[in-house]
Amino acid sequence: MSFIKQLWKAMLKDESKSQEAIVTPYTENNERPSLQHTLEQFDDCADLVHRAYPKLQVDIVYFSPMMDMDKLTRDVLTPLLKAGEDEVSDLLEQSQFSKNEDSKQIIKGILSGQAAIFYRQSAYLVDVFGPESRAVTQSETETVITGPHDAFTERAGTNLALIRSRIRSSHLKVIRLSVGEVTKTDVFILYIEGIANMDYVHEAISRIKAIEMDAVYDTSMLIQCIEDSPKSVFPQFITSERPDAIASKLVSGRVVGLCDGSPSAFSAPTSVFEFFSSSDDYYQRWMVGTGIRLLRFVAFIITVAFTALYVSVTTYHYEMIPENLLIPLTESRSRVPFPPLYEALLMETTIELLREAGARLPTKIGQTIGIVGGIVIGQAAVQAGLTSNILIIAVAISAISSFVIPSYAMSGSIRIIRFGIIVLAGIWGNFGIAIGFTAIIIHLGGVLSLGTSYLTPIAPFKLRDWKDTFIRAPFFILDERPTQTKTPNRIRQKPRR
């Protein structure tokens, strides 16, 4: 009886729950900063440096690996040593030294690469952060033929500089947040005041603030914590390593996020179609850009459906093959002992293995893997009678098409879906493919990106956005910002006379 009661209870609407979660405000216990307390906090930290100047009554505490030693010497140590006992207080009044009354802030400052200076009863923080980092180089995952080649690095400061150098506007605002209970990773939210919709900015900030995780290492990890549908196979925030791409997102009214330690930035809200555009499209002539963009959509259909269609046709629908093509296909299939489904799954899995091996190995060996996989395994598999020639072509075209999609995250999602569609095609033929597509569309219908529809501009239907979604219209036609951003400032350019 109790089981039935519980089942009944589960079936009814729960009206007892309050609509809004009750959040208890976090109150900080302000404790005055002291050297002893600080050193206690960093007990057993071998990389912590404590320099004491008893004559001056000054103590400096910092993490040496995070310091720019030249800057520390130039801005802090040398002026201190040159100053007399009575001049220290005047020196510390300078603007680069910020006085702090809260011990937690001092600890936080030291952890984020600042040097803490204790003088008598006061504590100061000075920014001398400058750890060794990678130089700005070309992006390896988002290469372009024309346009800028520089890419983000792992340092958020450098990345901010790369964006600021492209958007020289005081309206570009940056909000600093901290994520990760243990890692305290800096996350920066960027937006352009007057162009970005502040609702989205606040939404992004509140979602990031709500993260209660021990560690966040990368933007890709961060966005998985703030997505609308975390169970979905599709990424709901677009990530990019390219500062020019991110700058264009900002200018179009989107919210951008940078995570310290990650060489990529995210932007939102986004739609599924945005993953098919690349900054290359805008640097080419509009016709070329449009052609390439359309080609990517064709590539998507090929990736998802081509192998599945092969399986479907060769398993259930031979009547769909024209007579001229039927003979070579049957000959090719005649030596293969497996049903087309197993044959296709075998080859698709082999391709995925080769792709993964190629991605993990150094570039030179990766090329060898490509040759071994493409020629040796492909040719040998056909000769051994494990697979048919035509399937090799189908699988190869599907694989190549999947790499045409500019976003690696989206490309990965599509490859996963492909397996599902192939299995459905193997079970129910063309009906299975239709079932697969229906399921994907139904799923996509419910996915949101920062509260906006993932299917924009199809649903909600915004025809005027199509000119920068499915095609890349000439710039004089691209006179408005995307409607998905709900920007308060829609107009991008004055109409050409």
Next chain:
Amino acid sequence: MKEKLSAFHATILIYMTQVGVFSFSLPRMLAQHFGTNGWLAIFILAPFVFLNTAIIAVVYRLSKGKSVLETIEKSISKIVLFPIYLCLCCFWVTIGCLAAKEYIFIFQIIAFPSTNPMIFMFIFCVLAYLLINKGIYNIAKVSTVFYIITVWILFLFFFYYHDFKWTRLTPFIFQGGNPDKIKGFFDVYPAFLGYELTILLFPYADKKTHLMRSAFISSGLATIVYAFIALVSFGFFSLGYLKVLQYPILVLFAYVHLPLIERIENLLYGFLLFTTMITTVMNSWAAVEVGKRMFPKLKNAVLSFLIILFGYVISFIPEVLMEARRWLDYAAHIETGLAFGFPIALILLLLIQRSRGELQP
């Protein structure tokens, strides 16, 4: 429900609900009932559709866009309404699932004839359930995507340009058909059904939706599409042949030959799953809307599940295509009566409420 339907989505949603399994046999039915140039009968049926839509528009105007179920409950006790709601709920989900079952039976003419249709039906119901659960706004979004994916199929009808013979249309109108034209009217009219569910969309629309305008446009769109495919069929097939073809549209699809692929009817028929899905989903959604009034404390997901389960069980009954067709015909006749009767009854009720001063100004 914060988001309201946009005019475009409402139009497509209603259109996709209208276009379904009936359209596959529409040219044959027109040929059987109306004979030569039977495609012109579409233009005789269409005014009745618009008339019915106009009646619904009067309800919309009188009720000021309020939910019609709320309007009814103002005047009639819930105890009295419960059996009516129950009948409506069961009827709508039955009609939706019968359409799905017929779609599956037709698919089995092309492929998988020996597979148990209830396996396909199960998958269909699972997908329908997933979509219903997302609410009407997402159903509208998904129907728009489905529409865009399927609309290109209409352009395939230009493939028959060279085989289309104007001589087959003859100068004679409505010769050689069923003498009982009234029966023909009632048999063909259900092809347009689906617009009557607009009456349940009132609370999900606002002024910007122009819901009734959307309903008129969608019916107009359905009229044009039906007239077009019927015209092509009448010009492509001879009248005698058209009369005996069970599903002329599928035969037309089978005629398409491309260099790399031919006999694409089973692939295209797969695409038409989208339109049937929306027909089933919208009918089931209507059942859920009524179900909510009966069991307001039940979770939507549970209610949708129970309703779809009922539909699935009901769809066990027709075991062959002809049986499903017959059931669907009966149901469609009742639905036609409901499409006219329900809004007329509502108008009377609203007028009574207005005379009593129960309607808010």
